[in-house]
Structure formats: structure tokens, C-alpha cells
Amino acid sequence: xxxxxxxxxxxxxxxxxxxxxxxxxxxxxxxxxxxxxxxxxxxxxxxxxxxxxxxxxxxxxxxxxxxxxxxxx
Numbered sequence: 725x726x727x728x729x730x731x732x733x734x735x736x737x738x739x740x741x742x743x744x745x746x747x748x749x750x751x752x753x754x755x756x757x758x759x760x761x762x763x764x765x766x767x768x769x770x771x772x773x774x775x776x777x778x779x780x781x782x783x784x785x786x787x788x789x790x791x792x793x794x795x796x797x
Contacts, residue, residue: 740783753778
């Protein structure tokens with residue numbers, strides 16, 4: 725998916741947003757603004773666990789940030 729600034733958004737983030745019910749739904753769950761979610765090209769490391777929880781484990785922290793959490797156990 726192409727991000728609004730013309731750069732591609734990470735596939736796992738796109739999937740997480742879809743599973744959560746869209747950017748507004750994910751933002752509400754995380755208690756942040758929809759603008760913050762909309763500006764992400766990649767999941768911020770400090771949000772990966774919360775997004776995993778928001779998607780009921782459908783999208784794992786390892787998928788969102790393998791550089792931080794490593795490969796899935």
C-alpha cells in the first residue's frame with residue numbers, strides 16, 4: 725500500500741490496521757490520534773506489543789518489528 729507521502733507502508737502494519745478495523749479503530753484502541761497512525765510507514769517499536777494485543781495476536785510483534793523482537797519463537 726502506498727502511504728500518503730508516496731512511500732510504501734510496511735505490509736504487516738497494513739494488515740494490523742485492517743485487522744483492527746481501520747486506522748481510526750486502531751488509534752482509539754491505542755489511545756492515540758488517527759493522524760499518528762496515518763503517518764506511520766512502519767510500526768514504532770514501542771507500539772508493537774500494543775498492536776499485537778489490539779489485533780488479538782493475529783499480527784505478531786515479530787512481524788511488525790523483526791529488527792527489535794527477532795524471529796517468531
